Amino acid sequence: MTTFTGCIDGEDTSSTDEILDPVSNLDEEELSQRFANLTASYENLAADLSTLAANYETALTKNIELQNDIKDLEVEIAVTNTHNEVMNSTIADQEQELSNLRDELETSNSHLDMAHDSFENLNSSFNSLEDDFNAYKFDLESLQSEYSMLDNNFSMLEIEYDNLSTQYNELFVEFDDLSTEYDDMMAEFEEWKTYQSITNWNFDGDCPNEYVMSYSSGIDNGDNNGDAGNHVLEDGEIDHSASVCKPGMLAITNYTSGYINDITEFNGKFYYRFEGSADFGEELWTSDYYGNAEMLKDINTGEADSYPWFMGQTEDLLFFRATTSINGYELWVTDGTESGTNMVKDIDPGTNSGFYGYYGFHYFNDKFYFGANNGTTGEELWATDGTENGTYLVKEIRGEDSNGNNYGSSPNSFTTIGDTMYFIANDGEHGSEPWMTDGTANGTRMLKDIREEDSNGNNYGSTYCYYHCFFEFGDKLWFNADDGTHGRELWYTDGTEAGTLMFSDIRDGSSGSNPNIYFNTEDYFYFVAHDGDSYRLFMTDGKQMIMDLDVHSSNIYISGTPVMYDGEFYMSLRTQPTGYELWKSDGTPEGTVMVHEFWSGTTSGDPQNLMVVNNNLLFMIAYPGGGNTYYHNLFAYAVEDYEI
Template sequence: MTDAGGTLFFSAKDGVNGYELWKSDGTEAGTVLVKNIYPGSTSSSPRFLTDLNGTLIFVARDVAGPSGGMLLKSDGTAAGTVLVNDGTEPGTYNYQPVFSSGFNAFLTRVDDSVFFAAKPLHPYVSTGGVELWKTDGTAIGTVLVRNINSGYDDSNPTRLIDINGGLFFAADDGETGKELWTSDGTEAGTQRVTDICPGFCGSIGISGDFGTTANFKGQLFFFADDGVHGEELWKSDGTAAGTVMVKDIRSGTEGSDIYSLLTVGDTLFFRADDGVVGTRLWKTDGTTAGTVAVGDHPSSAPLALTEFDGLLYFSGYSIEAGRELWVSDGTSNGTMQVYDLNTGPYDASPGNFGILKGALVFSATDGATGYELWKLVCPQEFGVCGEPFEVNSVGDSVDQVIDGFCATGNTVGAEDECTLRAAIQESNATEGIQKVTFDIPPGQATGGVFIINVGSSLPHVSGPAVIDATTQPGYLPGSPVVELKGPGVTSPVWGLQISAGDTAIRGFSIYGFGKNGILMEDEGGNVIESNIVGSNAQSIAAPGNGEDGILVLNSSGNVIGGSAPAKRNVISRNGLSGTGGCGIALQSSSDNRVIGNFVGTDVTGMQSRENVGSGVCVINSGFNAIGGSGPNDGNVISGNSKNGIIIRDAQSGSNSILANIVGLNQAGDGVVANGHNGVLVSLAGVGNLIGDGTTAGRNTISGNAWSGIDVSAGSGSNEIDGNFIGTNAAGNAARANDVGILIRDSPTNRIGVNGGNAISGNTGHGLLVTGDYTDSTQIQDNFIGADITGLVPLGNWLDGVRVSGARNTIITGNVIAANGGYGVAIFGADEFGATNPNQANAGNLVSSNFVGADIGGSILGNGIDGVTINDSSRNRVSDNIIQSNGSAGVTVVNLTWGSGNLISGNEIFANTALGIDLGSDFVTPNDPFDADLGANALQNFPVVTTVIGQPLNLVLGTLHSAPFKTYTVEVFSNSAADPSDYGEGEIFEGAFTVTTDAAGDGFLLAGFGQGNSGGCITATARDRSTGDTSEFSFCETIPPPPGPMDLDFGDAPDGDGGYPTLLINNGARHQINLGVFMGSLVDGDPNGQPNNDATGDDGDGSSDEDGIDFVGPLVAHSFPASVRVSVNSIGKLNAWIDFNGDGDWDDESDRIFTDEPLVPGPNNVSFITPAESIAGETFARFRFSTEGGLGPIGPALDGEVEDYAVEIIDSVDVIFIDGFESGGFTAWSSSVPQG
């Protein structure tokens, strides 16, 4: 849109013709088609409309011209809309302005000429391709300026702009690529400024004009790529030395995607992407330091930047409202959406901005009428059209005549009297946004204030208006001097009623009305700020209001309060008629903001001046914001008789509560309690946000008589993140609620998932999750009983977390310590004693928490058990640190329910009582076949029989439980034994599978890695089919490492060609551990004891070679043989016999057993002699260890080696074998055929 000679020209389509040239004088009747340049429905597509001394110059298509368009001019008449040059005038030739194929014929006026890019159409003209042209609006004055890229190649001039009477543009001379040029309109005066990207690379893109350049402070600002930084913001004064980059907004070579440069006053605005936040509004003062993003607004992708009345207007995007009209004064607070034309998250897509007769006009859609012409009546926020109506009287008379003048018929001095009532009447009758100001003479003051006694309800404000009592002389922020006083809190009289929308109420004290102090209904977009509602500046004597202080009814997009302290409302002492009204009530209303107010306190925010009902009531209303994360957005909502904030009913979803102080004074330290809950979400309020996990959005909800937060009666999927609940605003001292957070009969709520809360210092439980309808509550990453650092005790007086009758609660990643009761308590019964049948499969999870410790592992404890499970089945307690609690680490108590509770992977230690206590009755003895009943079916615990210390670190043990079942045995190491000697589980070492046999017995062989000598090992057993987990076993001591002589060697003959027995020959040797050996004895040797009878190990008079008995003869040539091997633990057997008598065990056929598994006691194992075996006397070696994998030589970390002299025989009838060792052989008599 372009104003030329006082006429607004634009391109439009009326449904009959195509896009053609139109004009408008700002009225419907004066908006008409100028000329159908391309007859019929085909569009001539007028574009690049430019004013040249009152004549419109533009580009369009006609029937005869080329498809790309021609240069035309218009005086606003059809007859006066013609080609600038048709090529017929002598001395001229035709040309085509180029705006297709990626190039723009952006017409740019410099003084009395319009410059543009064009190419010749005459076949005999050889002046080149697309080059720089100019026109003065005549045929003869339309000429080529310079053929920059000589020959027929194109220089493609783009980005044309007037800087102080000189033309800047981008062009390609064929040698340096697209670079910056200037021109004074002559061939000689058209020169390249500098080669920003050296060589042929070209620093400026090949296309684009709009918003790519700006005249700012007498210099050209543009974006260019020097080949190093990507496309960034540059400036130039027309010289090479004065052409420099302003700022590298997005580091690296990618560039910041700068666009839409526009000068507004002393600020240059543009859009850019810094690679972090996204594309948003930026500004510069021309310096590097002064080039910054405008505030902290998220990516808004601004488009169509336009200056109007000293402000920046643009098309901006938000998730909530889509693409709408925005305004900015260059500050964060001054950057906002003007209006939601296409209501909701739908695009109005404003564009084609222009200015006509003092109004901003643009195209947009409201979703109902398609894209049409709109105008902004008053450019400033709540700007005023016309002179204000000035109230000069405390009277209450009506206006005498509705005639545009506020006059009651009475006088104030020499002036007509204008009362507030009369001013509202006149404002309603006047088109546009009106303003009501105040200048009441001092003589009408009472005690320094001006009291307007309102006898009946004031007229509805039915037309948009600014009613501004801050204009009254003597007004100070927080101390209104204009008071609206109603006839009494039982009267049927309202204070101010607004139905028009786009209205502001400022600077009043409003009290004494039987109905609402302020009512906003239907139309929205109102602002209520700087008022005291229900009281006055003294906050003591005023009688309040009968119902809600402020009621928003079926109205959206309103703002109550403001971020600046001067915009704060104080809303107190409402609801006095007995109806229990709220300070602020939002009913069936959405997208409202309540920010920066004191609700329920005096004007200092330090003392209670209660609203009889709740402070802020959100009823069947969604998408409202109570507070915000911006500076000073939070409210103080304290001292109210009921709840600080209540959100209720099914339509109350997606509301946010951010950065408020609820229950304390405005300093965030002294208690100014709300009489019920700090925040109540009830009756199916869903998807609300209480805190957003950031410091800026943190609420402090403390000091309230009931719960800090109560989510109840079917209210699900609410988020509670990053708040202080039960502490002061510093998070380091207790300011108790009763219960910190109460979840009652409400599913899928999440606490701390997006940022943990500090829930500490409360006189009841930290969190209470209760009710059979409460399901899938998630409690994550909170400090429950610790201060904000997670290191200092600030306990809740009762339990840290109590789950009563609820299911599928997830408690993970929290610090739960220093609480007076249990750390975590899971009860099958709810708080009224009713047990939910679903507790047979409760499914609650307690995982990865610090229970009794702070985040650094220091001792804080809890008063009773770390975790207790009472009358609830199939819960899981896993991967927690549970330490230093006043009773047991974990207890399970069975009444109706109490089985299938899985306890796994925890580190449980330093608790006063047992680590795990089933039945809360100290150690539960094991029983035969594990047949007893009770908590977790009183699952038997394992018996640790042997602990092998360093370097092997092995645990051997047994489990006696139900037959033919599979169990998981978890092993733990402890630095010291528990006083009960049944230990706990300080360090989780691993989980191992044990399967029982028909007798219910299973065997354990497990490793551990962190135990220290002098500590002890414990274990638990878990039924893998049910989850039932046992108590800890007896704590078995970890022995010290073996000494240097504690080795067992073999004693087969060694020497030249002999068997490897001596240490020098790497003889077989085992570190002695009294838990792993063969037979009944093992003793140490300083070295191998070779002997021709393999009896050298018996030199001390005792024999430790007592583990092997041959159960039959050794018959050569593939004959079966058996051996009885007695061992004291589970392990593996490796053995060899020198069958061919060659003096070694190296032959493959010499090995008779490879890692043969053995169990404690005698084991009968068999083999077959090899076919090549030779009858005669020879030697055998048997090695037993837990790990196995042994050869006939080398070391082993435990076990024993036993060597024997044996005889291999051929077939005989009677065989008698003398044992070389006592107990080594058994006499046999047999008839064996010759073979």
């Protein structure tokens, strides 16, 4: 126990342990608490002391750093003092240099004043020269304008000179020709004075039709081994001859059995299918315009038929379809000679047929396009340049179906507008629809799915047509189609899906009018369609007007393709009273009339394969009529006298 003694306020105090000991009366717990408090205070003081010691160390370190900085500053001050001494010396030098520069500036100002005076003098001289230059420039422009006028006048004179030179040369040539003609006429006149000029009239002419008259003329001068002066115009003495032929209808051939079929004109001759004797079948024959005929080639040798059917032609080649027992029906070509008549390619090798050619053979981009079957793909789009290597499959539009069948897309009805060819095909998914191509596989696509899948999942397609399916008029392509609602009606396209639309619902309901377009004038095109009562011949401007030509009250049908002849369309047209006969139309109701009736009554004369030759004659094949004789002959028709 500790005892404390001391004085308070100067008083002398003392106590015993019980009085002076502040803890003498405390119990053990209170003592422990006080001891703990003192211990904590001690620890806090110790921590504070440690912090003070650390701060002292830091302050001591900082003091040392400051002393070092002071030493560095003292060194810098010494260096600066030395530098100032050097700078003071430099400033004195610069002040002297500045004084020198002021002197030089005064001298320069004096020189500048002198230069300014010189500039003023030069500027005055320049202004004077500029005035002189402008005057010269004005004179030059005046001279240039005058030169341009003179140059234009010279060019005009030069052109006039060239024209006069050309005219002079032409007149000189004409003068030479006239001089030569005069000399010839004088020679003929001198000869005529010696020998008689003879003209023969009305001898038998060489007309495909009846002749009106024929004549030949020349001089009885003994030309080409003739006898001069014998008053007879011999063959070698004829200088000019002609036949004037009669208009109307006349048979060129006079067969009493057999058929002339599928005739076409190529390089001045007719080509057709004909069975000329019992020794041969129906083969390829040729004839001139007067009926002088011969078989060109026995393609399917012996009594068998080759059934040639003409497809198209170029300037030098005629393409046709024919069959043989070795190759079946394939594509053939002829140059008009027997040796130049050959098969182009055996598209379906062996006896199977690769090409029938029923539904189109169209010239486009220097090739013919058509449908053919190589025995693997079915009938698909092919092309040929007339050679075996140049005959190839363009695109397999309809591939193999889920059952492994290759039916083919059956492309047909080819028509070209601009750089695009249109046709009908069935891809196996959309049915028969209009397609378009640029002649390549990648450029071949469906134009529009006009008739979409019905509620039963069927895709019948919109367009089933094989003849007169597409027709160009007014920058649009016209055709018939069935959208599944209106029946088969008249449609058109501008070559886009959005621009492919129905033109008119001619026949109400779902039956459709089944229109077929045949010919056009500049402002209208003409088609046959059913109006709900009968098939009629209509005309339209392709905008909104549709008019019935009212040819006959009953059904009207047109067979084949009409041709333009002498400003009118000629065609094989059928009415109920006459059957198919030769008609013509100028595009008006009153100008649509029958030209010739081969068979009287309701039996058809059935003119076919109409063609115009040399702008003079309309040729065709037809039944000549009479009893039960059924055979074809070749006919010629002319509207007026003509000379050959």
